[in-house]
Amino acid sequence: MIATSHPGLVNGLRSIVGVDRVLSAHSDLLVYECDGFVIEKNCPDVVVFPDSAEDVSQIVKLCNDVGVPFLPRGAGTSLAGGCLPVGGGVMIVLTRMKEIVELNIRDRYAIVQPGVVNVWLTQALKGSGFHYAPDPSSQGACTIGGNVATNSGGPHTLKYGVTVNHVLGVEAVLADGRIVQIGGPSEDPVGLDLVGTIVGSEGTLAIVTKVWVRLTPNPQGYRTMLGIFESVEDATNSITDIIGAGIIPAALEMLDQGILVALEEAFKFGFPLDAEAILLIEVDGLEAGLDQQRDQIVELCNKCNAREVRQAATEAERQKLWKARKQAFGAIGRLSPSYCTQDGVVPRTQLPFMLKRIKEIAEKYDLKVVNVFHAGDGNLHPILLFDERDKSQVERVLSASGEILQQCLDLGGSVTGEHGIGVEKVAFMEKMFTQDDLAAMTRLRIAFNPENQLSPDKMLPTAGACGMESKHIEQKHPGRRAAM
Amino acid sequence: MSTTQSLTITETYQPTNQDELVETVRSCCDSNTPMYPLGGQTSLHYGMASKVEGVGLSTAELNKVIDFPARDMTVTVEAGITMSKLAETLAAERLRLPVDVPQSDVATLGGVVATDFNGPRRYGAGTVRDYVIGISAIDGTGTPFKGGGRVVKNVAGYDFCKLLTGSLGTLGVISQLTLKLNPIPSSFRILSCQPNSLDNAETLLADLVRSTVTPSAVELVTGSHWSTLLSGDADDLHLLVALEGTELETDWMAQQLSQQWRESGIRFIQDLTGDEAKSAWSELVEFPASESPLVVKASVRPSGVTKFIEAVQNTKCSCNIQAHAGNGVVIVSFDEFPAVGLSRMLLGAVQPAALALQGSLVVLSNPSGGEMTHQAAWGGNDIPFELMTSIKQQFDPNNLFNPGRYVYV
Numbered sequence: 001m002i003a004t005s006h007p008g009l010v011n012g013l014r015s016i017v018g019v020d021r022v023l024s025a026h027s028d029l030l031v032y033e034c035d036g037f038v039i040e041k042n043c044p045d046v047v048v049f050p051d052s053a054e055d056v057s058q059i060v061k062l063c064n065d066v067g068v069p070f071l072p073r074g075a076g077t078s079l080a081g082g083c084l085p086v087g088g089g090v091m092i093v094l095t096r097m098k099e100i101v102e103l104n105i106r107d108r109y110a111i112v113q114p115g116v117v118n119v120w121l122t123q124a125l126k127g128s129g130f131h132y133a134p135d136p137s138s139q140g141a142c143t144i145g146g147n148v149a150t151n152s153g154g155p156h157t158l159k160y161g162v163t164v165n166h167v168l169g170v171e172a173v174l175a176d177g178r179i180v181q182i183g184g185p186s187e188d189p190v191g192l193d194l195v196g197t198i199v200g201s202e203g204t205l206a207i208v209t210k211v212w213v214r215l216t217p218n219p220q221g222y223r224t225m226l227g228i229f230e231s232v233e234d235a236t237n238s239i240t241d242i243i244g245a246g247i248i249p250a251a252l253e254m255l256d257q258g259i260l261v262a263l264e265e266a267f268k269f270g271f272p273l274d275a276e277a278i279l280l281i282e283v284d285g286l287e288a289g290l291d292q293q294r295d296q297i298v299e300l301c302n303k304c305n306a307r308e309v310r311q312a313a314t315e316a317e318r319q320k321l322w323k324a325r326k327q328a329f330g331a332i333g334r335l336s337p338s339y340c341t342q343d344g345v346v347p348r349t350q351l352p353f354m355l356k357r358i359k360e361i362a363e364k365y366d367l368k369v370v371n372v373f374h375a376g377d378g379n380l381h382p383i384l385l386f387d388e389r390d391k392s393q394v395e396r397v398l399s400a401s402g403e404i405l406q407q408c409l410d411l412g413g414s415v416t417g418e419h420g421i422g423v424e425k426v427a428f429m430e431k432m433f434t435q436d437d438l439a440a441m442t443r444l445r446i447a448f449n450p451e452n453q454l455s456p457d458k459m460l461p462t463a464g465a466c467g468m469e470s471k472h473i474e475q476k477h478p479g480r481r482a483a484m
Numbered sequence: 485m486s487t488t489q490s491l492t493i494t495e496t497y498q499p500t501n502q503d504e505l506v507e508t509v510r511s512c513c514d515s516n517t518p519m520y521p522l523g524g525q526t527s528l529h530y531g532m533a534s535k536v537e538g539v540g541l542s543t544a545e546l547n548k549v550i551d552f553p554a555r556d557m558t559v560t561v562e563a564g565i566t567m568s569k570l571a572e573t574l575a576a577e578r579l580r581l582p583v584d585v586p587q588s589d590v591a592t593l594g595g596v597v598a599t600d601f602n603g604p605r606r607y608g609a610g611t612v613r614d615y616v617i618g619i620s621a622i623d624g625t626g627t628p629f630k631g632g633g634r635v636v637k638n639v640a641g642y643d644f645c646k647l648l649t650g651s652l653g654t655l656g657v658i659s660q661l662t663l664k665l666n667p668i669p670s671s672f673r674i675l676s677c678q679p680n681s682l683d684n685a686e687t688l689l690a691d692l693v694r695s696t697v698t699p700s701a702v703e704l705v706t707g708s709h710w711s712t713l714l715s716g717d718a719d720d721l722h723l724l725v726a727l728e729g730t731e732l733e734t735d736w737m738a739q740q741l742s743q744q745w746r747e748s749g750i751r752f753i754q755d756l757t758g759d760e761a762k763s764a765w766s767e768l769v770e771f772p773a774s775e776s777p778l779v780v781k782a783s784v785r786p787s788g789v790t791k792f793i794e795a796v797q798n799t800k801c802s803c804n805i806q807a808h809a810g811n812g813v814v815i816v817s818f819d820e821f822p823a824v825g826l827s828r829m830l831l832g833a834v835q836p837a838a839l840a841l842q843g844s845l846v847v848l849s850n851p852s853g854g855e856m857t858h859q860a861a862w863g864g865n866d867i868p869f870e871l872m873t874s875i876k877q878q879f880d881p882n883n884l885f886n887p888g889r890y891v892y893v
Contacts, residue, residue, distance in 0.1 A: 106690055106693055106786070107785045107786050107787050107812070108693065108786070150639065151643075153639075161610070161614060162639075164643070164646065180866075180868040181866060182868060184842055186783045186785055186841070186843040187611075187783050187811050187813060188600070188844070189783075190844045190846055190862050190863075191650075191867060191872050191891040192647065192650065192651055192655075192872045192875060193600075193613065193647060193649055193650050193651075194871065194872070195646075196613060196643055196647070196649070197643060197646055197647045200639055200643050205642075243555075243557065244555055246578060246667030246668070246670075247667075248666070285698070285733075286698065287736075288732045288736035288737075289729055289733040292732060345635045345636075347553060348555070348636075349555045349556050374637075377636050378636065378637065379637045412634050412635070413633070413634075413635045414633050414635050414637075414638040414640050416639050416640050417637040417639065418637065420639050421639075421640055425640070429640065429641065432633070432640055433630070433640075433641060434629075434630075436627050436628060436629050437630050437631070437641070438641075439627070439629070440629035440631075440644070441641055441644075444642050444644075444647070444875065445642075447874040447877070447878045448871070448875075459641065459642075460641075
């Protein structure tokens with residue numbers, strides 16, 4: 001135990017943040033043994049709750065003096081083990097730093113501390129005519145600091161982009177405890193794009209203590225549609241036709257038959273159970289252009305043999321259509337005791353083939369797989385259903401997951417569109433990148449984090465600098481996980 | 485147009501394929517020869533003047549389209565493709581990279597990414613870094629590496645697309661890029677008016693932020709260059725707002741904006757469509773490349789644009805100004821090299837004005853190569869140059885790429 005081998009550490013931390021903001025009793029630490037990725041667990045040795053960048057800086061300096069690893073954590077909603085303290089050490093939980101420092105509509109930015117929950121910012125902006133665009137499905141719980149660390153997406157990324165497209169600057173504590181400001185309220189900061197480099201670095205390059213985010217004007221109006229299709233292929237063809245016609249929907253989500261059945265049983269939306277797929281399509285923007293886009297979309301869906309295209313005439317009807325998408329994961333519990341969600345990406349036009357392959361892989365391993373995902377950007381979330389009490393099923397789920405992700409790579413895609421590598425997908429990095437690519441990533445990490453004490457053993461298979469061995473994490477058990 | 489004469493180049497290599505490029509970089513590394521990556525050579529005056537002799541590394545013949553799955557709205561190309569050739573290829577499928585650069589028939593995509601050059605459309609469409617989803621480069625040890633991929637959504641590994649965008653070829657020579665693309669809107673027009681003072685311009689700009697109109701570009705220009713083009717006197721201000729979308733959308737926005745401006749007391753509004761709009765747009769895009777002994781770029785809070793212009797005008801140096809006002813980016817093209825000396829003029833008046841508005845100032849072009857300190861070229865408050873230097877040392881340990889020209893300390 002680090003706490004016992006470094007007796008000065010806990011007292012040192014207490015003198016920085018106060019006695020009640022340091023946890024070191026085993027029972028208190030259990031809460032922090034994992035995040036939304038529950039397969040691998042390991043308790044940190046100490047958990048500390050700083051109030052300011054100065055606190056974080058002093059904590060980091062103390063950890064360096066004592067020689068223990070440390071890592072940041074927001075709300076712990078990572079689905080890839082981004083907040084797992086692999087070798088123990090000090091966990092710096094940033095949820096007390098939850099102030100919205102400034103809202104500036106004229107210059108279209110907000111300054112927030114990392115512990116601000118994503119949806120709080122949206123709420124604070126209500127009535128201003130502006131919003132913060134990245135809206136991961138966990139936005140009611142996840143923090144903006146965590147969003148920055150993982151470069152979070154969400155249903156609106158197709159049109160509005162991901163977190164990195166909305167971050168103007170950060171204040172960060174570097175691995176040696178220095179506090180730096182990179183970027184800020186003005187665009188084009190001088191020199192290398194350190195903001196773009198830190199966003200999505202999964203807490204391995206710096207600990208972000210303040211964020212300047214870009215605010216986006218609210219769209220004037222919406223048109224929301226639900227297309228019902230006899231076949232998955234017709235549905236995916238509609239997707240490419242819509243985008244091929246030059247329409248970029250604000251959201252374009254697909255639900256397959258498996259998930260429809262569960263939704264119907266749970267909520268009685270009135271979906272036909274023999275339809276293979278439905279598409280939830282929303283366009284937003286200027287009222288002047290929306291009816292035209294809606295008509296075009298309806299026509300394109302009909303050309304692709306849609307059985308029916310429902311349209312929301314009122315805001316209440318729009319909310320009802322969205323409810324089907326948002327409650328999809330809640331309905332899965334009706335299908336099976338456990339499930340495992342993957343996060344693969346393929347080029348959009350490969351969706352029909354990829355969905356066929358997922359079906360084949362499921363059949364090969366005698367598993368049931370349902371799909372609900374961000375179809376517009378080719379980001380799949382196949383949900384593998386199983387019973388975790390059955391060892392054989394567990395093994396088959398792991399094999400099938402691996403095969404699905406490998407297929408995404410074979411089609412020129414990625415093993416993660418928005419959940420991150422964390423510890424979950426470290427083994428896939430060598431399949432996606434060459435040794436030279438990974439060596440370049442390691443060198444970038446060394447430039448920021450030369451002692452590798454900040455978030456060790458994350459993201460890269462050989463994360464070690466200075467001859468540090470990486471602790472290999474073998475996935476033995478698929479988790480029951482929520483998804484986007 | 486700039487030429488390689490501004491760099492201390494003894495000879496220029498022009499590899500014809502990716503393997504040759506790797507070989508060339510390797511042999512330079514072996515002989516410890518400094519390398520100056522060259523694209524279309526339109527931005528060679530950006531950065532400090534080179535002092536060390538080395539070789540040019542031209543990507544001119546690395547200009548192939550590798551893969552263009554139009555239905556996926558992505559394209560993979562070699563870095564030496566010119567912006568106009570790229571635009572032509574994409575337009576055949578009604579797609580585009582919405583980044584505007586001057587001299588697009590010469591400027592290469594690799595150069596645009598290396599310099600992070602962005603034009604007026606950045607207000608509505610973002611900057612080039614928002615469109616690079618995959619990148620390949622060869623580092624200062626002759627090792628090829630890549631980041632990102634070919635899909636539009638991807639968070640695997642560190643984002644080298646961002647790290648290399650704007651790195652001025654100092655971490656490696658960019659060899660190949662994958663971009664995400666946008667459809668070309670069917671309708672385009674420009675509305676322009678003449679605010680009667682900088683205060684009046686700020687009022688109109690602030691109104692635009694809260695307006696329901698969603699422009700593609702918001703440009704505020706002044707100076708003799710513009711008065712010849714847009715009529716009026718040299719010290720007149722012109723506000724130009726570009727509108728894109730379907731015809732219904734641009735019609736509605738034009739009507740809405742005209743009404744908004746009239747309510748603010750603007751009497752004369754120009755509504756440019758068709759060739760007139762195209763020609764005005766071309767002037768806005770080409771301006772940063774116009775002949776000038778000194779061009780600087782300030783980046784300030786959007787609300788500070790008019791204050792910054794005022795500070796520049798107070799220096800009494802004759803100049804032309806273009807502000808991508810919605811983004812807070814102001815380009816100042818001086819008519820003559822400052823008599824008091826460049827660093828003194830910049831550090832004495834212009835840079836402090838940018839810093840006071842929480843921004844920064846960089847020199848875009850100084851063709852005379854006249855004296856320029858690090859502080860004058862890359863001025864800003866508390867920029868973590870040491871951290872950038874640590875990164876440079878990891879990717880180019882012997883300082884062979886563009887030595888002495890970028891921000892490193």
